[in-house]
Amino acid sequence: MASGATGGSQLSAFCAVASFLWLGHSIESHQLIEQPRVSSILVLLTAGAFSYAASYIWQWLPGSNGRFDDEGGSLRPAPASLPKRPRRYFLPLLIAAIIFRLELFHRVTADLQCSSPGVEAFLPLVILFYELLPGRRARVGSSSTKDFEQENDYGRTIVDDIVDWLTESKQSVAISTFFISLGAYLASSQDMRSTYICTSFDNSALVRSLQWLGLLLDGVIVILLWRVLAWARTNKSRLVSLSVVFLASAVGSGFLYSSLRLFLPSAPLSHHFKGIDSLYVFDVITDGFAVAVLFVSASLLTTEKTPLSLVGIFTFISGLVVGWGKLKITGGAENTMHGVAYLAIVLISLGTSLFVYANNVQRVALIHRTILVAFMFISLVLATIIAISHNRNDYVFAHPIETLISKARTHGDRYLTHAAVSKSLPVAVNEYKIRYGGRDPPPKFDEWYKFAVDHKSPIIDEFDQIVHDIRPFWGVSPSKIREDIQRVAKEPGIALLKVANGTASHSLSRDTENAQAMVELVKMVNKFAQHLPDMDLPINLDDRPRVLPPWEDVRRFTEKAKQKGFGNKLPSVGKRDGDTEESTPLPLDLQQQTSSSISVRKYQELTALTCPPGTATRAGIHWDVRDFCLSCVRPQSRGSGIFLADFAKSQSICHQSDLFHLHSFFFTSPSSPPLHDLVPVFSRSKTSSYSDILIPLPTLDEVLHKANTQPDTSDFDLKTPALYWRGAQAEKPNDEMLHGGQQERLVHLVNLNSSSSRETLMLVPQNDMRSRAAYERVPTSYLNFLLPFDIGFSSVSSSSSAPSSHPNQFTVTKPPSPHPLQNQYILHLDPPFSSSAAGSGSGGNPSFLSTLLSTSVPFSSSLFTHWYSSRLTPYLHFIPVDIRFQGLHATLAYFTGMKGKASAADRLGNTKGAMINGREVRLKSRLDEAKWVAEQGMKWASRALRKEDEEVYLFRVCLEWGRVVQDGRDDLGFVNEKNKGAKKEAKKVEG
Known part of the structure; x- marks a missing residue:
């Protein structure tokens, strides 16, 4: 220079x-x-x-x-x-x-x-x-002598x-x-x-x-x-x-x-x-x-x-x-x-x-x-x-959602075939050994198989989630596990489910808030408790999962489990990326963290430590809250990053460090601090960072309202063509939640007024060729006007100044509909989390399972997995939406289409198409596909997500866990007269 x-x-x-x-x-x-x-x-x-x-x-x-340089001494400028x-x-x-x-x-x-x-x-x-100010010296190269020459x-x-x-x-x-x-x-x-x-x-x-x-x-x-x-x-x-x-x-x-x-x-x-x-x-x-x-x-x-x-x-x-x-x-x-x-x-x-x-x-x-x-x-x-x-x-000739739905059909057929290969007990035993590293099924596997067949379970062989959850505990000695169970049982929010002499019971007194949920759980276990060994199960009654060990610890115990018989042919459900780093100890300040409280900063650091070294979240917390993180969504998206293609990957935080600012789960201090060691805790749901063992545990709300729940069989075509959501704001929301909470962002996004400068990416048909479309940026406020949103808070926290200090965000309150399932589309989010409480209820929204069992289309934007999550196929049973909501408008428009509306901004009152970026655009609706997704979800949920399927899943969990906690577990397996010839018959069947 x-x-x-x-x-x-x-x-x-x-x-x-x-x-x-x-x-x-x-x-x-x-x-x-x-x-x-x-x-x-x-x-x-x-x-x-x-x-x-x-x-x-x-x-x-x-x-x-x-x-x-050649010059020396003082500078001669x-x-x-x-x-x-x-x-x-x-x-x-x-x-x-x-x-x-x-x-x-x-x-x-x-x-x-x-x-x-x-x-x-x-x-x-x-x-x-x-x-250029007057009085500045002449620039180099300009001189009066040169001008004269x-x-x-x-x-x-x-x-x-x-x-x-x-x-x-x-x-x-x-x-x-x-x-x-x-x-x-x-x-x-x-x-x-x-x-x-x-x-x-x-x-x-x-x-x-x-x-x-x-x-x-x-x-x-x-x-x-x-x-x-x-x-x-x-x-x-x-x-x-x-x-x-x-x-x-x-x-x-x-x-x-x-x-x-x-x-x-x-x-x-x-x-x-x-x-x-x-x-x-x-x-x-x-x-x-x-x-x-x-x-x-x-x-x-x-x-x-x-x-x-x-x-x-x-x-x-x-x-x-x-x-x-x-x-x-x-x-x-x-x-x-x-x-x-x-x-x-x-x-x-x-x-x-x-x-x-x-x-x-x-x-x-x-x-x-x-x-x-x-x-x-x-x-x-x-x-x-x-x-x-x-x-x-730039032009797209096949809509990404259309392609995703087509692939989902194929995936659903393959999953059903893979999940129910076995038609007899010997084949089921052999299939278990093939899938899970050559290990024999647990004792009493024949009783479980009979129970599953008698209850007409469509899932016989595919229980990868259970194996994935329990697998690390094969790297821990049974005595240590039993010792940890007694220690964990003393933690707040955890009850103990005891199975002794073929009978199940729980440790809560009758007047405890969650006692009824434990009663329902005990009822399920007692249907097969006579086939279970004596054991204890610590049950987490909070909405938040509890076990948050570092990635190095989970990997170390998993490697030990592989050395004890778990081969390489193991399920990858919820797999944490990377597998080459050696174990490192937990930082001293985290080891000394008291069990009575934990700050948001410490909680976020613990969450980051569950990711492999070298990942974005492990490297540091995302700071750019202003700009859309394209690198965060690209691994699980297609179609300009707005259509969610891999729902399971979108639930992993390790490559999405921006999620620390986009979900209240990460920026609110938990009332019950997470456990830093790999200890056994059974929970109803968890994120990819946690090591809880999933079970079908009913929530208190589900227990209280179960008797009043009626299946919805109304005609999809007669329902209101709107995307419905109601929610109650969490108690005492902090400043981060008011800016980045999942519910708060949703309500703010779909209620922007015309003065907003925000734009949303849409796949817009090109009028010069009907089969061709291109991605364009469209004012979000105009899309809110065109698309049928029915979204708002049913109530906001009275303990905060949110309504007065954030008027554009929180004045959008709507009473919940007496019949929310009369809408064609129902959006489901994770519950709000706060330091004082797990949440403030559903706010009038039906549960996800209720929507699945109805003729409405479930839209899901969630970071949490449940016992049934691996049984559901996105775009076949429900429509996934990224937690950032960058594709919410485009996804809804695919099914509902967009028609012009008479308004002050559109005085001509289009009836054929919507005016987008100065031209009329005709985006047809695809109600037939929406209806098909609703029907597929309802049929599958009525087959695979019944109460009987919960019992089959829970029975399988208890069998697997009952073997892990027993001394001499490496020699325990299913052996009786019925399966002595399992290998011979299995070979005949395969032949």
């Missing part, structure tokens, strides 16, 4: 660019972002220490007056390129500006969901404005005049800078927004004002830093000054941080913080070193050019990288804006080519400007080719 730069200056430029790229690429994945205030102070201190250390080896550093001498108050003013700028940054990131992306791209224009050169042509204008005029500088800034802004500002809520209480106008104020401060800091460092007499004094700026800024920021903590303890000052560990210290050191390299390298170039050259090149590099990242995406959510990405690359390429000549930049790092311009031309050509090819590939 130098005019006539020597080798040292070129190396300085290369170091500056390399450190800038490294910081931009890596800092978002570091732990530092979780505690930005503390981290920024420590990084500044580290950068100051490195800068000061560099001042002792200044002779060996590249750049002016350094080892690689070129007056035409340097500013006026700095005033004495510039240094303290610079330090104050940095401290204030950091505070603005922290305030904006605290409400990041309300900020505007891409504002930083306009920093070159701020610097340009300063350079040009005026008297009668051989000049108009081409010479154009070249001189392009390379030396202020207009060319302004145009090139504007192109670069606009291109970088377009490249970075077109991301889809997440559904994390920016409410009127957050004051988005103030947040955006702080962003622009921060941009102006960035310009002030760059200019002051340039003016202070450019006139330093030697490299040593320059580096000492830079270290003083870093260290003083760190001390000032620390003092401000401490003062705010002292006088405003309730202010939201930081994100959740894991604490200072070795990895955090490593991130601080590496980022501090990178910051020091960036500023030291830039400071060594201060005598070469103006700050506009440095800032412009950095903006061009970041903008081009982001622009190409957007342009190359095919089939992703951002691909709908590839035209904007292409325009961004065009502007940046043209702007950069002009910029390096207008600012007399001979080299960018080690690349000569001629080569750089050639590269920009190649980039422009390639971008044009890709944009044209992407435009041809």
